Amino acid sequence: MDKKTPNIQDVARVAGVSSATVSRAISNPSMVSDATREAVFEAIAKTGYHINIMARNLRRQRTGAIVVLVPNLGNPFFSLILAGIEQVAAPAGFSVLIVDTRQPHADENQIFTYLHNTRADGLIILDGTLPQDLLERRAAVLPPVVFACEWIEGSDFSRVVIDNSAGAAIAVRHLHELGHRHIGHVMGPMANVLTKTRLHGTRAALEELGLPFVPEWFLTGDFSLQSGAEAARRWLALEKRPTGVFCASDQMACGFISELSKVGFSVPRDVSVVGFDDIEIGRHFIPALTTIHQPRRKIGAKAAAMLIDRINGEGSVAVSEEKFAVRLVMRQSAAPPL
Amino acid sequence: MDKKTPNIQDVARVAGVSSATVSRAISNPSMVSDATREAVFEAIAKTGYHINIMARNLRRQRTGAIVVLVPNLGNPFFSLILAGIEQVAAPAGFSVLIVDTRQPHADENQIFTYLHNTRADGLIILDGTLPQDLLERRAAVLPPVVFACEWIEGSDFSRVVIDNSAGAAIAVRHLHELGHRHIGHVMGPMANVLTKTRLHGTRAALEELGLPFVPEWFLTGDFSLQSGAEAARRWLALEKRPTGVFCASDQMACGFISELSKVGFSVPRDVSVVGFDDIEIGRHFIPALTTIHQPRRKIGAKAAAMLIDRINGEGSVAVSEEKFAVRLVMRQSAAPPL
DNA sequence: ACCTGCTATGTAATCGATTACACCGAAGCA
DNA sequence: TGCTTCGGTGTAATCGATTACATAGCAGGT
Structure with missing residues (x-):
C-alpha cells in the first residue's frame, strides 16, 4: 500500500504502452495516435502521475526557469521591473524565480548557488554589487546573463539601463x-x-x-x-x-x-x-x-526579452546595451524658492 | 577542443580515482583520505568542474530550495517576512526562491509548476487566494506546506498568523x-x-x-x-x-x-x-x-522554522497554528476629534 | 598464524524522463 | 507483385551524481 509516487514506467504499464510513448504523449502529443494518447491520459489520471521535473531537467539540460537577483526586495522600486520580466517570461514558457541577494552579501558559495547554470536557464541581475571576480571566475558555468538597472563597471554583460x-x-x-x-x-x-x-x-x-x-x-x-x-x-x-x-x-x-x-x-x-x-x-x-x-515595466520586459533571445540562441552573441530615456514628473515637492 | 562542461567522471579520470570517491570528497570529505581528497580538489580545479545541481537533485530526491509564494511583491509589507524566512532558511542550508503569484492568477497549470514537489523541498504560501481545490487535488505531489499571514479557510495546512x-x-x-x-x-x-x-x-x-x-x-x-x-x-x-x-x-x-x-x-x-x-x-x-x-520578521522566521522541521521529518505531522500578538503604535494620524 | 574490525576505495545500480535508432505494418506507386 | 514511404511504437542509451554493496589492505588481539 505504501506505493511511492508513480513514474512514467508505471503509467506505461497501466496504459499498456512503452514509457517512450507516454513521454511523447505528454510533451509532443502529435506524435502518437489518438487512441494511444487517450489511453495514456487515462492511465495518468488513474495512477495520479505527475512528471518529475528534476528528471526532465537533467535529461533536457534546461530548467525552464529564469532567476532574477534583486539587491533588496524591501525597495518597492523593483516590483514593476519584476512585473515586466514576468510579463515576457511567462508567455515564453519560463518560470520566474526571484532571489533577494540581501546586501551585505552572504558568502561567495551561497551566492554562487544561484548563479549556477543548472539552477536556471538564464539570469537577470539587478544587483550591481556582486563581486566581479566571482562572475568572471565562474563564467564557464554561468548561464546567459542580462543586467538591468544596475551593472558592473568594466564587465561586459548585456544590460538594460536608463540614462x-x-x-x-x-x-x-x-x-x-x-x-x-x-x-x-x-x-x-x-x-x-x-x-x-x-x-x-x-x-x-x-x-x-x-x-x-x-x-x-x-x-x-x-x-x-x-x-x-x-x-x-x-x-x-x-x-x-x-x-x-x-x-x-x-x-x-x-x-x-x-x-x-x-x-x-x-x-x-x-x-x-x-x-x-x-x-x-x-x-x-x-x-x-x-x-x-x-x-520600469519596460526595462524588465526588455531585459527578459533579451535574455530569452540569448537562451534560445537567437540574437547576436555580442554584448549589447539598451538605454531608456527618463522624464521629469512635476508634482508638489519642488517650487520656486521664497 | 569543444569539450563540454566536465562532469564527475572527468574529474575522477584526472585525479586517478573513481567517480564515487570524487563524490565523497565533495559531499562527505571525512570519508576520504587526506591525500586522495587533495588530489580530487586539484583535479576539480584543473578541469574547472562544477557540480550539476539537476543531477544531484534527481538522485537525492531533494532540491535544497524553499519556494515562497507571494501575492504581490509590490506591497512592501512582504519584504520583512521574506527577510525572516531567509534568516532561518539560509543557515539550515536552504535556498529561498520567491515567486510572485500576481493576482488575478494565471492558469492553474502555471501555478502548479511552482507547487510541485520536484521543484522545491517545501513551500511557504503567503497568498490565501490560491484555488483550494487545486491544492487538494494535487495534495499527493505537494511538498510540505506552511501558510503565513494569509491562509485558506477550511483547508488544513499549518500556518503562522497574527491575531x-x-x-x-x-x-x-x-x-x-x-x-x-x-x-x-x-x-x-x-x-x-x-x-x-x-x-x-x-x-x-x-x-x-x-x-x-x-x-x-x-x-x-x-x-x-x-x-x-x-x-x-x-x-x-x-x-x-x-x-x-x-x-x-x-x-x-x-x-x-x-x-x-x-x-x-x-x-x-x-x-x-x-x-x-x-x-x-x-x-x-x-x-x-x-x-x-x-x-513580520518573526512571522517569516517561524514559518521557515516550521517548514524546515517538517521537511526534515522532525516535529509532529499534525497541522499546527502559531498565532502572534499585535500591538498599537501611536503616532500622529489619530487624535481626538475637534 | 588466524580472525576481527575498520578505513579507503571501486563497481554498478539507481533516480525518472527523453530521444536516437530500429522496426513493423499499411498505404502508395509502378 | 514488389518496392518505397511513413506514421506509430518499442528498445535501450543517456543525462550526472549518489550510494548500497563488495573488497582490499592493514592494524590489533589472542
Whole structure:
C-alpha cells in the first residue's frame, strides 16, 4: 500500500504502452495516435502521475526557469521591473524565480548557488554589487546573463539601463529653472554605479548652469527611507543650506522630507526636493513628489526579452546595451524658492 | 577542443580515482583520505568542474530550495517576512526562491509548476487566494506546506498568523478612547481572509463599545495605495462621515490620507486614521501613521522554522497554528476629534 | 598464524524522463 | 507483385551524481 509516487514506467504499464510513448504523449502529443494518447491520459489520471521535473531537467539540460537577483526586495522600486520580466517570461514558457541577494552579501558559495547554470536557464541581475571576480571566475558555468538597472563597471554583460546621468541633469535643471541657485544632492552608496552616474550627471549640470559644486551639500545615503531621514539631519546641521535638493531615490526623498517636517520645516516652502524613480508612494506622499520617471515595466520586459533571445540562441552573441530615456514628473515637492 | 562542461567522471579520470570517491570528497570529505581528497580538489580545479545541481537533485530526491509564494511583491509589507524566512532558511542550508503569484492568477497549470514537489523541498504560501481545490487535488505531489499571514479557510495546512481580529479591535478601541463615536473601516478585498477576520474584529469592537455599525462607512479596497485613495473619494461623498477610520493596511491609510489632502482635508484634524501592518513608510509618512504593528520578521522566521522541521521529518505531522500578538503604535494620524 | 574490525576505495545500480535508432505494418506507386 | 514511404511504437542509451554493496589492505588481539 505504501506505493511511492508513480513514474512514467508505471503509467506505461497501466496504459499498456512503452514509457517512450507516454513521454511523447505528454510533451509532443502529435506524435502518437489518438487512441494511444487517450489511453495514456487515462492511465495518468488513474495512477495520479505527475512528471518529475528534476528528471526532465537533467535529461533536457534546461530548467525552464529564469532567476532574477534583486539587491533588496524591501525597495518597492523593483516590483514593476519584476512585473515586466514576468510579463515576457511567462508567455515564453519560463518560470520566474526571484532571489533577494540581501546586501551585505552572504558568502561567495551561497551566492554562487544561484548563479549556477543548472539552477536556471538564464539570469537577470539587478544587483550591481556582486563581486566581479566571482562572475568572471565562474563564467564557464554561468548561464546567459542580462543586467538591468544596475551593472558592473568594466564587465561586459548585456544590460538594460536608463540614462542616469541625463536623469540627474534633468532634475538639477528643473531646480535651476525654478530659481534655485544652491543645489545639493542626496546620493546612494558610493560603491553603487547608479550613485556614480547620477553624481556625474548632477555635477555636469551644475557646471553647465554655472552653479557652484559645494561638497558639503552632497550627502551619502543608501537609497532607503531611513538614510533619507539621516541626510535630512545632516542637512539641518549645515551652516549654509542649499534651497534645492536632488535625491537619488524617491525613498530617500520621502525620508528626507519626513524628517524635516518633524522639526517644523515644510517642503517645498523651506526647501525643494526632487526624487528619482517615480515609485508609487511618491504620487501619494504629502507633498506629492516631483521626480524623475523610469519606465520600469519596460526595462524588465526588455531585459527578459533579451535574455530569452540569448537562451534560445537567437540574437547576436555580442554584448549589447539598451538605454531608456527618463522624464521629469512635476508634482508638489519642488517650487520656486521664497 | 569543444569539450563540454566536465562532469564527475572527468574529474575522477584526472585525479586517478573513481567517480564515487570524487563524490565523497565533495559531499562527505571525512570519508576520504587526506591525500586522495587533495588530489580530487586539484583535479576539480584543473578541469574547472562544477557540480550539476539537476543531477544531484534527481538522485537525492531533494532540491535544497524553499519556494515562497507571494501575492504581490509590490506591497512592501512582504519584504520583512521574506527577510525572516531567509534568516532561518539560509543557515539550515536552504535556498529561498520567491515567486510572485500576481493576482488575478494565471492558469492553474502555471501555478502548479511552482507547487510541485520536484521543484522545491517545501513551500511557504503567503497568498490565501490560491484555488483550494487545486491544492487538494494535487495534495499527493505537494511538498510540505506552511501558510503565513494569509491562509485558506477550511483547508488544513499549518500556518503562522497574527491575531487579526484582536488587531482590528485594538484599532477601533483606540479611536474610541480618543473620543471618536463614528468609526468607519477601509477593508481589503472581500475574498481575502484577512479582510474577513479584520472586519469581524472591527464589528465586535464596535458592538462591545456600543457604537453603531454603519454599512456605508465600510469601504472596500484591495490593500493598495490606489485603493486607499479611491476609498477617500467615496468617504468624501458620504452624507454623514465617520470621524475615525480604521484602514486594513498602511498602504491604504497612506492613499486615503493623501487623497484627502488634495481637497484640503487634513489628518488628524478632519479625520483620524489608524492603519495596519506598521510598514516602514508609515513612520515616514506625513502625518506619521498610527497603526497596528505586526512582528513580520518573526512571522517569516517561524514559518521557515516550521517548514524546515517538517521537511526534515522532525516535529509532529499534525497541522499546527502559531498565532502572534499585535500591538498599537501611536503616532500622529489619530487624535481626538475637534 | 588466524580472525576481527575498520578505513579507503571501486563497481554498478539507481533516480525518472527523453530521444536516437530500429522496426513493423499499411498505404502508395509502378 | 514488389518496392518505397511513413506514421506509430518499442528498445535501450543517456543525462550526472549518489550510494548500497563488495573488497582490499592493514592494524590489533589472542
